[in-house]
Amino acid sequence: xxxxxxxxxxxxxxxxxxxxxxxxxxxxxxxxxxxxxxxxxxxxxxxxxxxxxxxxxxxxxxxxxxxxxxxxxxxxxxxxxxxxxxxxxxxxxxxxxxxxxxxxxxxxxxxxxxxxxxxxxxxxxxxxxxxxxxxxxxxxxxxxxxxxxxxxxxxxxx
Numbered sequence: 001x002x003x004x005x006x007x008x009x010x011x012x013x014x015x016x017x018x019x020x021x022x023x024x025x026x027x028x029x030x031x032x033x034x035x036x037x038x039x040x041x042x043x044x045x046x047x048x049x050x051x052x053x054x055x056x057x058x059x060x061x062x063x064x065x066x067x068x069x070x071x072x073x074x075x076x077x078x079x080x081x082x083x084x085x086x087x088x089x090x091x092x093x094x095x096x097x098x099x100x101x102x103x104x105x106x107x108x109x110x111x112x113x114x115x116x117x118x119x120x121x122x123x124x125x126x127x128x129x130x131x132x133x134x135x136x137x138x139x140x141x142x143x144x145x146x147x148x149x150x151x152x153x154x155x156x157x158x
Contacts, residue, residue, distance in 0.1 A: 008056035025121035035066040097140030
């Protein structure tokens with residue numbers, strides 16, 4: 001796509017990384033500052049008219065609202081109204097698949113601070129996207145080229 005790419009894991013605080021490395025799941029209090037920082041990155045790119053991809057485990061609807069609207073989404077628990085300057089147009093891609101497939105991929109990942117044992121805690125809090133969120137769901141059981149084509153189609157034909 002020629003877009004900037006950000007891996008949200010690169011922006012976790014040292015405390016969050018340490019907590020996860022010790023097998024302790026993050027809670028909302030741990031994640032909110034991280035999500036606000038990610039919103040600021042996306043807002044900066046949007047201000048520069050730069051498209052970007054953010055790989056992020058935005059597991060809850062509230063987390064996705066923070067990515068779209070920033071910290072104000074926490075206070076009001078509602079997305080900001082269209083036209084307000086911090087609202088971003090984001091297409092969320094929900095990569096959906098059975099826990100065993102994802103666990104197998106995590107087992108192959110080397111040098112990452114999150115151990116595979118935390119996967120169940122992520123599934124436990126997962127709130128899949130739903131209307132009126134701007135999202136598509138793509139099955140992880142498809143091949144990588146099929147996944148990429150489905151996402152590209154949603155972006156450009158959407």
